[in-house]
Amino acid sequence: MNSGLSLADHITLELRADIIGGRLMPGMALVENDLVSAYNASRNTIREALHRLGQEGLTRYVRNKGVMVRRLDVDDVRDLFRVRRTLELQAIHTCRPLRDDQSDRMLDALEATELARQREDWRAVGTHSLAFHQHVVGLLRSPLFDEFFTNVVAQLRLVFCTAPDESSFQAPWLIRDRQIHELLIEGDKHAAEEAMSLYLDDSEHQLLQMLNPSSHH
Structure with missing residues (x-):
């Protein structure tokens, strides 16, 4: 246990990891009592952790229902991809x-x-694919950006969860990730940047269509 982290920090990190792992899905309730017993923690500690997840854009408070894992909308997706392109x-x-x-x-x-992919565990495919992109951001060698991007990844993961058919949704990306990796190994930064740019455009387009099938721009 990292001594610099409080129990609330640990619980926040663990719940975020559950989101990134696809174990906590949009619309799921995070029930205080359940978390108190699951983590053997005080109510205040749990509240602090839930508050942090809210600040990170991963949960929201719904009247009469309590804290729920957040569902993201079209504007959220556009913003997430603005960040992805930048980083x-x-x-x-x-x-x-x-x-x-x-x-x-x-x-x-x-x-x-x-x-x-071979075991057709599409949820894990999404999680590991995002890990690849975390390592790309890791090239910036900035712990602050790494931490920030982990939160972006958790939000993206919540968008992926809404895919009606995660298999067809996740299938095409691995070959493109591999290509970007190859180009980076070859040191062809220009081509790698171009491949990543196209990747992000296509990925964003697909997610926006999934969230809003009627729009065609």
Whole structure:
């Protein structure tokens, strides 16, 4: 247990990890009593953790229902992709040649995505694919951006959960992640940036269509 973290910090991190892992879905209630016994923590501690998740945009308070895992809308998705473009493209644009450990972390995420795909665990596919993009942002070597982006990933994960058919939704991306990784290894930053830019455009478009099927722009 990291001594610098309070119990509320730990619970916040663990609940966020449950969101990123696809175990907590949009619209699920986070019941104070259940969390008090699950984490063997005081009510105040649980409230503090829930408050933080709210500040991170992962939960919201619904009158008469309590705290629920948040459902994100079209505006949220646009904002998330604004952030993704800023951080992921900048990370590629400014990165030095990939070190072995950076490349290995990306490869691990890609392999995990592949294995999840083989077992048709689409929820895990989404989680591991996002891990790859976290490693891309990691190229900026900024702990602050890493922390911030983890929260962005948790919100994206909540959007993925709303896909009616997660298999067709998650299937096409792995090959494109692999291609971006290859280009980074080759040191072709320009092509990697272009591939990532297209990737983000297509991903955003797909999510917006999923959330709002009637719109065609």
